[in-house]
Amino acid sequence: MNQRGRDPENEQPVAPPAPRKRTGGRSARVREAVLAATLDQVAEHGIEGLTIGDVAARAGVAETTIYRRWGTRTALIAEAVTELAAVGNPAPDTGTLRGDLQQLAEQISHLISRPGIARLLGTTIALSTDPDVAAARHSFWNERFERTAHVIRRAVDRGELPDDADPREFLETLSAPLYFRLLVGDSPLDGAFIARCIDHTLTLYGKPE
Known part of the structure; x- marks a missing residue:
């Protein structure tokens, strides 16, 4: 009789089946569906018209699932927008400061030109006295600056910027005109406007080329 766990042909130990790889699981799918539904609702109705119930219905989940994971609608919106800004927008590393700034400015332009984003930005400004909205806005910007600050630090290491260059101040100078034109201008x-923003920023902070 063959020993249990051995191949009858060559009496070698039979290897156990390889464990199945998890692909993210239900939790990841729920998160993705809820964040996508949140962005859709914001684009259509703005922050003021968004409800947890509508997001839950659109995502096909229970309201309690959203409350348990995010707590408030502003926390939900903050994560949804932060995720939108992060996905598909890796911090550039072209090897030159100008090349990196070109990619960063194009990413910002594409992001804020998406349907509903201008409305979202305007609403967060209008509701700036709301502590939850203010906290969500600060969380978003801190995350964005942290993701891109090393672009400026690398430029300092390459000698393209002075040693005392402040990453946040530099990036604010680059991006502020883009947001202003979106919210105020028509x-x-x-590309010409983006190039001008880069030139002005480099003239103000960069070393002579």
Whole structure:
């Protein structure tokens, strides 16, 4: 009689089946569905018109699932927008400061030109006295600056910027005109405007080329 666990042909130990790889599981799918539904609702109705019930219905989950994971709608919106900004927008590493700034400015332009984003930004400004909205806005910006600060630090290491260059101040100078034109102006965020923003920023903070 063959010993249990051995191949009858060559009496070698039979290897156990390889464990199945998890692909994210239900929790990851729920998170993705809820964040996507949140962005859709914001685009259609703004922050003021968004409800947890509508997001839950759109995502196909229970309201309690959203409350248990995010707690408040502002926390939910903050994570949804932060995720939108992060996905598909890796911090550039072209090897030159100008090349990195070009990619960063294009990423910002594409992001804030998405449907509903201008409305979302305007609402967060209008509701700036709301502590939850203010906290969500601060969380978003801190995350964005942290993700891109090393672009400036690398430029300092390469000698393209002075040693005392402040990453946040530098990135604020680059991005502020883009947001201003979106929210206040009526001109497109085209290539010429992006190039001008980069030139002005480098003139103000960079070393002579």
